[in-house]
Amino acid sequence: MSRPNMKPLVKELREILDDLDESLLESFQNMHGGYPEATLERFLRARDADVTKASKMLVDCLNWRVNNNIDDVLANPILPKDKFDAIRRTQLIGFCGFCKQGRPVFAVGVGNSTFDQASVDNYVQSHIQINEYRDRILLPESSAKNGRHVKSCVKILDMTGLRLSAFSRLKISTAIATVDDLNYPEKTDTYYIVNAPYVFSACWKAVKPLLQERTRVKVQVLRGNGRDELLQVMDFETLPSFCKTNSGSPQNDSSSDVFSPDHKFHVELYNHIQQNVISSGRDLNSLASEGSLSIRVPSLDEQDQHSETCEFVHAIETVLPSLEAAQDSSEEDQRNRLTTKMSGIRVST
Numbered sequence: 001m002s003r004p005n006m007k008p009l010v011k012e013l014r015e016i017l018d019d020l021d022e023s024l025l026e027s028f029q030n031m032h033g034g035y036p037e038a039t040l041e042r043f044l045r046a047r048d049a050d051v052t053k054a055s056k057m058l059v060d061c062l063n064w065r066v067n068n069n070i071d072d073v074l075a076n077p078i079l080p081k082d083k084f085d086a087i088r089r090t091q092l093i094g095f096c097g098f099c100k101q102g103r104p105v106f107a108v109g110v111g112n113s114t115f116d117q118a119s120v121d122n123y124v125q126s127h128i129q130i131n132e133y134r135d136r137i138l139l140p141e142s143s144a145k146n147g148r149h150v151k152s153c154v155k156i157l158d159m160t161g162l163r164l165s166a167f168s169r170l171k172i173s174t175a176i177a178t179v180d181d182l183n184y185p186e187k188t189d190t191y192y193i194v195n196a197p198y199v200f201s202a203c204w205k206a207v208k209p210l211l212q213e214r215t216r217v218k219v220q221v222l223r224g225n226g227r228d229e230l231l232q233v234m235d236f237e238t239l240p241s242f243c244k245t246n247s248g249s250p251q252n253d254s255s256s257d258v259f260s261p262d263h264k265f266h267v268e269l270y271n272h273i274q275q276n277v278i279s280s281g282r283d284l285n286s287l288a289s290e291g292s293l294s295i296r297v298p299s300l301d302e303q304d305q306h307s308e309t310c311e312f313v314h315a316i317e318t319v320l321p322s323l324e325a326a327q328d329s330s331e332e333d334q335r336n337r338l339t340t341k342m343s344g345i346r347v348s349t
Contacts, residue, residue: 004049010040016055024062030071031062033135038151046185061183068295070183074132075276078122079287084270085261086117087126094258095138095265096156097238102146103189104138104153106130107240107258111161111195115172125295127176131184133269152189156230158242159196178298191219194226194243215311 014036017028032039040058047053065071078084092109099105115123134153142150180187196204204221211219222229225243236244240258257263261270277284 006041006044006049009044009049009051009054010037012051013040013044013055013058016051017058020059020062023066024059027062027065027071028058031065031135033140035149035151038149042151042186046181057182057185064183064296070128070132070295073125073128073295074136074273075280075282076125077270077273077277077284077287078126078129079284081270083118083122084126087122088259088261088266090114090117091123091126092158092259093127093130094240094260094263095134096240096258097234098142099154099234099238101233102142102148102150104134104142105234105238106134106153106155107242108155108157109160109242109259110157110173111159111163113169113173115169120172120175120297121295123172124176124179124297128179128295129269129273131180131187133272135184135187137272152187154190154192154233155188156192156194156226156240156243158194158240159200160242162197162200175297182298189218192226192230193219193221194230195224196221211311 017025017040020028028036028039040054043054043058043061044051047057069076078087090113092107092113094107096105096107118126139150139153193200193204201221208216208219220229225245227239227243230239230243241256258265260266274284277287
């Protein structure tokens with residue numbers, strides 16, 4: 001299927017945007033970072049070039065940004081610092097560097113994230129802060145360095161530790177994925193899955209044909225730690241440590257661990273937020289007494305909307321029961337179980 005000509009669609013969407021009130025237009029200016037047409041095109045691609053659906057998505061996103069004070073989220077620290085550190089240790093995500101095309105590379109410890117040291121909205125706020133830092137700092141930095149617009153990232157998902165017990169934790173992942181799909185569409189080019197148990201890879205072969213093509217082409221399940229394949233798109237120094245060895249997501253607080261609050265990226269992010277607070281003339285001590293910013297968590301109806309990241313998370317949920325049942329079996333037994341169970345797998349969207 002040929003791709004539609006986006007230029008007239010972008011123009012039509014821009015005309016709709018021009019009729020919005022000033023607060024929404026101001027938030028759009030903060031969001032597009034100097035690339036309004038590319039931003040409008042992202043929303044169009046997310047809604048299959050349907051201008052009506054894309055305009056609704058964009059207006060909903062801008063209202064969400066205004067109502068939740070997203071434009072100032074990088075001036076609203078998660079306090080106290082101990083809570084920020086606890087979130088980093090239980091919501092495993094880190095910045096590894098840039099790929100050969102200049103895109104930021106993020107590592108996500110899917111299997112070992114516990115999400116058990118803070119509220120759901122704290123985890124959502126933390127994720128949004130990373131998104132906004134990516135869009136306002138990392139992408140412009142790479143664009144300036146490469147002399148062209150770098151507009152998206154890649155993510156390496158480490159499945160080490162993935163078990164059926166992770167099902168409840170995936171509910172938080174679904175809420176976070178919904179935030180991404182509704183408000184940061186088309187920001188991730190590829191999801192590389194590494195350190196996946198055999199049964200996950202086998203189940204994935206059955207789940208993959210059920211996904212939308214747009215989702216399917218973005219997800220790559222790599223063998224083992226994926227090092228050889230990943231080295232085709234990034235340098236060795238950019239690889240997270242769990243792709244350099246066979247040990248999976250590290251669980252210590254070394255400054256070389258991209259998930260650690262002591263890692264350079266998380267230190268710079270926290271310092272950036274603190275500096276924004278100081279620049280605004282507010283007092284950190286008074287902010288600590290007020291508590292963290294309250295951001296509305298997506299409703300269940302919103303989480304059920306058809307979107308690529310949520311579709312991917314639902315696919316993980318689908319394979320978990322088979323994963324748990326077969327985790328102690330031999331590879332041959334796993335194949336036999338999967339042969340009888342795969343016909344019943346469906347992806348919830």
